[in-house]
Amino acid sequence: MLRRVLYIDLDRKESFVEDRYDLFEEWLGGTGVATQLLLEGCPEGADPLSPQAPIIFGIGPLTALFPAMTKTVAAFKSPLNGELGESYAGGRLAMAMRFAGHEAIVIRGAAESPCYISIRDDEVKIKDAASIWGVPATVVGYILRDVEAGVGRRSIIRIGPAGERLVRYAGVVVDTYRHFGRLGLGAVFGSKNLKAIVVSGTEDVEVPDPKRYREIYNQLYKTAVKTDAMEKYHDIGTPINVNVLNQLKGLPTRNFQESSFEEAEKISGEHLADNYLFRRVSCAHCPIGCIHIGMLKTSFSRHHEFEIRKISYDYELIYALGSNLGVTTPEGMLELIEACERQGLDAISTGVVLAWATEALDRGMITEDETLGIPLRWDGVKGYLEAIEKIVKAPNDFYSTLARGVEAASERYGGRDFAMALGGNEVAGYHTGPAFIFGLTVGVRHSHLDNAGYSIDQTAAKKPLTPEEMVDAIIAEDDARGVYNSLIGCLFARGVYTPDKIVEALGSVGIEKTKEDLEILGRKIFEEKYRFKVREGFDLKKLRVPARFYETVSTVGMVDPDTIETMMKIYRERRGWD
Amino acid sequence: MFACSRINTGRASLDRSAIKVKTQGGLEGDFAVVICRACKDPPCVRACPLGALEKREDGRVVFKKDLCDGCGGCADACLIRAISMDAEGKAIKCKHCGACVAFCPHGVLEMEEVEE
Numbered sequence: 094m095l096r097r098v099l100y101i102d103l104d105r106k107e108s109f110v111e112d113r114y115d116l117f118e119e120w121l122g123g124t125g126v127a128t129q130l131l132l133e134g135c136p137e138g139a140d141p142l143s144p145q146a147p148i149i150f151g152i153g154p155l156t157a158l159f160p161a162m163t164k165t166v167a168a169f170k171s172p173l174n175g176e177l178g179e180s181y182a183g184g185r186l187a188m189a190m191r192f193a194g195h196e197a198i199v200i201r202g203a204a205e206s207p208c209y210i211s212i213r214d215d216e217v218k219i220k221d222a223a224s225i226w227g228v229p230a231t232v233v234g235y236i237l238r239d240v241e242a243g244v245g246r247r248s249i250i251r252i253g254p255a256g257e258r259l260v261r262y263a264g265v266v267v268d269t270y271r272h273f274g275r276l277g278l279g280a281v282f283g284s285k286n287l288k289a290i291v292v293s294g295t296e297d298v299e300v301p302d303p304k305r306y307r308e309i310y311n312q313l314y315k316t317a318v319k320t321d322a323m324e325k326y327h328d329i330g331t332p333i334n335v336n337v338l339n340q341l342k343g344l345p346t347r348n349f350q351e352s353s354f355e356e357a358e359k360i361s362g363e364h365l366a367d368n369y370l371f372r373r374v375s376c377a378h379c380p381i382g383c384i385h386i387g388m389l390k391t392s393f394s395r396h397h398e399f400e401i402r403k404i405s406y407d408y409e410l411i412y413a414l415g416s417n418l419g420v421t422t423p424e425g426m427l428e429l430i431e432a433c434e435r436q437g438l439d440a441i442s443t444g445v446v447l448a449w450a451t452e453a454l455d456r457g458m459i460t461e462d463e464t465l466g467i468p469l470r471w472d473g474v475k476g477y478l479e480a481i482e483k484i485v486k487a488p489n490d491f492y493s494t495l496a497r498g499v500e501a502a503s504e505r506y507g508g509r510d511f512a513m514a515l516g517g518n519e520v521a522g523y524h525t526g527p528a529f530i531f532g533l534t535v536g537v538r539h540s541h542l543d544n545a546g547y548s549i550d551q552t553a554a555k556k557p558l559t560p561e562e563m564v565d566a567i568i569a570e571d572d573a574r575g576v577y578n579s580l581i582g583c584l585f586a587r588g589v590y591t592p593d594k595i596v597e598a599l600g601s602v603g604i605e606k607t608k609e610d611l612e613i614l615g616r617k618i619f620e621e622k623y624r625f626k627v628r629e630g631f632d633l634k635k636l637r638v639p640a641r642f643y644e645t646v647s648t649v650g651m652v653d654p655d656t657i658e659t660m661m662k663i664y665r666e667r668r669g670w671d
Numbered sequence: 672m673f674a675c676s677r678i679n680t681g682r683a684s685l686d687r688s689a690i691k692v693k694t695q696g697g698l699e700g701d702f703a704v705v706i707c708r709a710c711k712d713p714p715c716v717r718a719c720p721l722g723a724l725e726k727r728e729d730g731r732v733v734f735k736k737d738l739c740d741g742c743g744g745c746a747d748a749c750l751i752r753a754i755s756m757d758a759e760g761k762a763i764k765c766k767h768c769g770a771c772v773a774f775c776p777h778g779v780l781e782m783e784e785v786e787e
Contacts, residue, residue, distance in 0.1 A: 206712060223712045224750040235695055235703060236751050394778030400701075 098130070099195040101210060101217060103285055104144060104202030108217040110195070121604075122153030122196060123579035124179065125618045127168035130199055131177075132625055141172040141277075142259060142284035144203035150190065151198075153580040154604055157191040157298060159310060160317050161586035163376035165190065165267075166578060171276040172284075173261040173442070173498050174517025176629040177622055178276040179538045182250075183376035183583060184268035186292060189248040193294025200285070209251075209289040211241060214296065222288040229253050229435035230266040233289055243293025251289035252279045253437025255485045259283050260496040262442035262519070266434065270384050270405040271376065274439040275540060276518060301603040309601045313589055318380050322588040326383040327373070331408035332362025334522075335416070341554065343525040343547070343648040346416045347471050348448035349513055349641045352524045352648070356421040360411050369423055371403070376583070383585060389427045404431045412522025413444025418451065419471030428474060432481045442498060445519035446484070447477055449499045453508045463491035463506075510640035515539050516631075525550035526649035527656045528563045530642050534657075535633065535664060536571065537622040542584055544570035554648050560656060564663045575618030576611045633661075674774035679766070687757055689765035704779070707732060707753040707765035715764075718748035724764070730785070734764035 096117045101108040113126075120126045127149045134147040148169050155162040165186045171178030190198070193214050200210070207222040225233050230253030237249050248268055255263035256279030263279030264272045273279075282288070300306040317323055325333050338344040339357035346354040358364060369387035376384070389402045404427045414420065414429040433440045451469045453459045461468065465483065467476045480492075487493035494505050499519050503512030513520045515530070516539030523529045525547045532546025533539050541547055544567045552558065558566075573592075574584075580598075582590055590598070592608045599606050606614075623631075643652055665671045672688035680687045691705040713732050716724045723738035724745055741760030746752075755763045769782040 221714050221748065222750065223714045224708070224710050224748075224753075226711065228708075228751075238695075239752060240750055396778070398777045398779070 097195055098197040098199060099212070099217070101198065101200045101219075102202050103200065103204045103208070103219065103287065106204075106219050110215070113197075117154075117196065120618070121576070121579040121614065122156075123151050123164075123581035124166045124168070124575060124622075125579040125614065126197055127151035127166050127179075128618065128621050128625065130197060131168040131170075132621065132628075134199055134201065135170050135625075137628055139170060141170040141175065141178070142280060144201070144285065146170045146281065146284075148200040148278070148281055148285070148287075149197065150186075151581070152187045152190050152196055154602060155580040155582065155598055156196075157188045157378055158300070158306070158602060159378075159582075159598055160314050161323075161376075161379045161381065161583045161589065162580060163187055163379050163583050164578070164581040166581055167265070167273045167278050169276075169278055169281050170629065171517075172259070172280045173277040174500070174539070176517075176626045176631045177538055178278065178281070179622075180264075180273040180275045180278055181542075181578065181581070182265070182267040182271045182273045183379070184248060184250075184271035185246070185377040186248040186250060186267055187581065188377040189243075189246065189292040189294060191294070191298060192246065192296050193292055194296045200287070203284065204286040207286050207288055209237070209287065209291065212290065212292045212294075213242060214294045222286075225288055226257060227254060230256075230437035231269070231435050234266070234269050237289060237291055241291045241293075243291070247291055247293035249289060249291050251437075252282045252287075253435060255436040255438045256280055256283040257288075258485055258487065258496075260436075260438060260485060261498050261501075262439040262446075263437050264439045266437055270374065270386070272439075274441065276538060277439075279437050279439075300601065302601065306601045309594075309597050313594060313598065314380065316589045316594075317586060323381050323383075323585060326585045327381050329362040329366050330373075330383055330385040330406075332365055332385070332406065332411055334408045335361040335411055336363065338523065338525070338648075339416075341525070341551065341648045342646055343523055343550070344416050345412060345513075345522055345524050347419045348417060348445075348452045348511055349524055349645055350452075350511075352645050354416040354419075357416060359421055360415040360423055360426055362408070362411075365406060365423055369427070379583065379586075381585065387423070387427055389424060389431070391424075391428075402427075402431055404434070406430060409522050410440045410444075413441045414477075417444050417448045417522070418477060420474060420477075421472050422474070425472070425474035429477055429481070432478055436481060436485050438481065438485070439519075441521055442519040443481060443484070445513050446495050446499045446502065447480060449502060449508060449512050450480070450495060452511055453502075453506055456508070458507045459491065463489070465489060465492075509637070510644075513639055513641065515638065516636060521547075523547040523550075524642070524645060524647045526553060526647045527560075527652050527660065528553065528558075528567065530638060530652065531563070531657055531660045531664075532567050532570075534636055534638065534661075535567065537619065537626070543574065544568075550648055557649075560659045561663055564660050564667060568664070568667055572612070572615035572619050575615040575622075579614075579618065633665075672771075674770050675765075678770040679768070686755070687763055689753075689763050690771045691752070691755070705751055705753050706771075707749075707767070708751065709767065709785075714748035714750075715745035715754055718744035720744070723762070731767050732764070733766060734762060736761055 169178040518539040521541035528546035528549035536543025676684040
């Protein structure tokens, strides 16, 4: 098995590879290893946008070997909330790293002027990127395709203007349609003058027992393709949730003022699939094809001159740039998604920030003096498009504050009660109930994917769960996902990879672990992440839950603040923190 | 492209055009227009050992053909591939004259002032 960590130093323009058997033995790979590299590589209290703060990428022992083991983890110190930055992306990056022979990459220092990194097997070059600085994230992909080798097997990850200008929730675009979206990795790239990374490789992966490997592979493949374990991701895709959550009163609308949207049907997965979907693509080595590409026909002159823009859409984007901004047309929503793609912005954070600004303007907390005459109002797509550009260009104090996230904006201008962030991270698209709110509060990166509280709430909507049961379910998910994110699998395939199957898959590639081993490891990984969080100043006791969560009816009815407090008490006990 | 070569070199040529229009592969497959974007810190200027390329205060990067010895360093330095070499071995470089815009009947090309 590969055990290699590639270290790249942008200050000195040099790189070297180190074998880190110790790390991979103990922590498996993926997020387990990346967390350790972050703990050892990021000095305590480092400014997230300083050369001291490293960027770490990791893949895992099952990468490129099994279906849907497609993710790469990025670990960094977040410039958005100042603590653990962690984000996952699909595309081709994980495969490219595997074939280049690097299971982890650590980038340190900062380049003096714009650069990009080209990694081809063991060859690492730091190249001049002055000619692509300022270029939209979408276009950088086309340009580097022509100048770099490895057609069909490489991965090209890059930032847009948002990352260059240090918008705290800028993301990194991976192979056109996937992203390290959350918590501001794009700004960390920008602070290092790093525009892009191209990775390709020619190695292959040997397994100790090909017969056993093939057997396990076939079982997993069948479950993924021939059962309904993943069907919803292929057919309508994640936007199937728009109608589902709308009916359940869980679809955040107009900045969580409501939890159902009267125009939801128009931006629903079904409507998009019937009228706008034109292609589905997969990450490398995934049989599903969940990436839904919509087409948007727009005219660029008055004389019937058209172009077709191809825009990838998913549930969270439809929430953030659709229902939560009251957007009633698929065209408007797709345009907003594309604007985020070009600028290289995280769509969820951008949508939440714009929703807060719309409500703040409506309530007179800010005026059009601040917005520079842009009339931010629900469904006002044109205004939102202009505002997105202004967030990136930061022409005045207001927009440069918006570029620091909704927490910073509401600290400055008020409206804390409807500034929809938990743990400093703008919230994902659910108002399902207490498990979602609590899950985001305690989750390691304050993401809905830490522990899927929204799913626990939906179970509770059918048969009520006690606070104890909800907390136990959250802890079980938190810990189990630490292991899964070390392999690293796509969370859409989590139903395929049961604990037994994970043990078998690891065994078939020569890593013998028991279910108990993995349970202990999951808990340890969680604790290590909290070690980083606490070291960087995170305090669970100081977390703020926006009052809006308690004012709007959710899937399980009105949420009582006492429930969240009760859950916190139980949680601290279960974690042994008191 | 014909407008560029016609107006700037007096010939009908695709190879001598400083604006390049091409199709591109990838998952999306579209037309692309490649044109000098007058970088803030132009790699082509840095790559030229003879001072044939110069960054002007108004932002333009201008090319002095008589100083060019055809080494091709500028073409290699430009990631977007906006510079090519002509049959005589000299660089073909956009001078931001707008000739192409005048002959684009479809509103694809526009000349605009850019800040910075």
